[in-house]
Each structure stands twice: as structure tokens, then as C-alpha cells.
Amino acid sequence: MKKIYHLGNCTTCQAIIKETGIDNKSFEMQDIKTESITAAQLDEMKSKTGSYESLFSRRAMKYKEMGLKDKPLTEKDYRQLILDEYTFLKRPVVFVNDKIFVGSEKKTVAALKDILK
Template sequence: MKKIYHLGTCTTCQAIIKETGINKKGLEMQEIKTEKITAAQLEQMKKMAGSYEALFSRRALKYKELGLKDKKLTEDDYKKLILEEYTFLKRPVVILNDKIFVGSEKKNVAALGAAVAVI
């Protein structure tokens, strides 16, 4: 599977897509605001990433609004929050066969760029 979960209005997602050239590699692109991720898709991401927490964005505005920074969240909480609100998914999430790349950290983007170069 070759797929990218992104937010079309996110300038960071747009920059990563452009920088890595991933949009020219024929990946299926899912805009998570207009096409919500399913429980099955999230489960697959979790298996590859190791946990729901690894997929959860603490940068989302609602994280502070809902007072989540003051709560101890469980894996079930992370799963429920991501499925309810697309902004809680750390973006972008790219799946290239058996590898997953989550978020916009420099080392992650560099690894993604290297992986994209060989497909």
C-alpha cells in the first residue's frame, strides 16, 4: 500500500509533499478533513506505528481547548479522539508498503524523502 493521509489546508503537509516529491509517485492521497479516516485505517496505522499515542498530535488547538494536557490519556482515549476529530491525527501520515512515516519532524521528513526516492 502506498498512501498519504494529509490535510489539504495544512501548509506543513503541502511543504512536505512538495519537498519529498511524493505527489509525483502515484500515491493514493486521502484528505482527512473531507474523507474521515476509518477505524480500520487507524488500526492499520497503529499496528505500524506501535501505538495510538504515536499518531496523536498534541499541537491540535482542541488539545488545549478541551483541557487534555491536564489529563492522563489512555490508548483508547487517543483512538477515540483521533476518530472523532481529524485534527488530532499527527500529519502527514505516509504509508509506503511496510513502512510508516508520521508527522513533520526533520528526521522523519528526511527518511520519507529517502524512501520516496527509491520507489
């Protein structure tokens, strides 16, 4: 399976898609703003990463707006927050066969580029 969960209007996602050569011919592309992720999809991501926290973006504006940085969050909280608000999913999330790549860190993008060669 080759799939990417991204935001179509996110310049970081766009840059990573361009840099890695991901296209809609070889990848199933899901814009999480227009097509929400399902609980099953999120649970599959968690099974590959080991935690919902690893999929959670603390960069989301709502993180500060909602005062979440001052609250202790559980795995259940992370899961529900991501399902309720798409901006809490760390992006992009890329599946390449049995591997998953989450986020935009340089090392993550480099590893993704290596596997796509």
C-alpha cells in the first residue's frame, strides 16, 4: 500500500510531496481537510508507530488555543483530539508498504526519499 495523508493547502506537505516525487498515480492521496481520517485509519497509524502521541502535532494553533500544553494528556485524549480536529495530526503521514513516515523532520523525509528510490 502506498498512501499519503496530507493537507492540500499546507506548503510543507506540498514541498515534501514534490521533493520525494510522490504523485497521485503511484500513491493514494487523502487530503485530511476534505476527507477526514477515520478511527480505523488512525488506529492503523497507531499500530505502526506505537502511540497516538507520536501522531499528535503540538504545532497546531488549536493546541495553544485550547490550553492543551498545560493539561496532562493520555493516549485516549490524543486519539480523540486527532479524530475531532484534523490539524492535530502530524503531517504528512506516508505509508509505503509496511513502513510509515510521520511528520516533516529532515531525517523522516530523508528516510522516505531513500525508500522511494
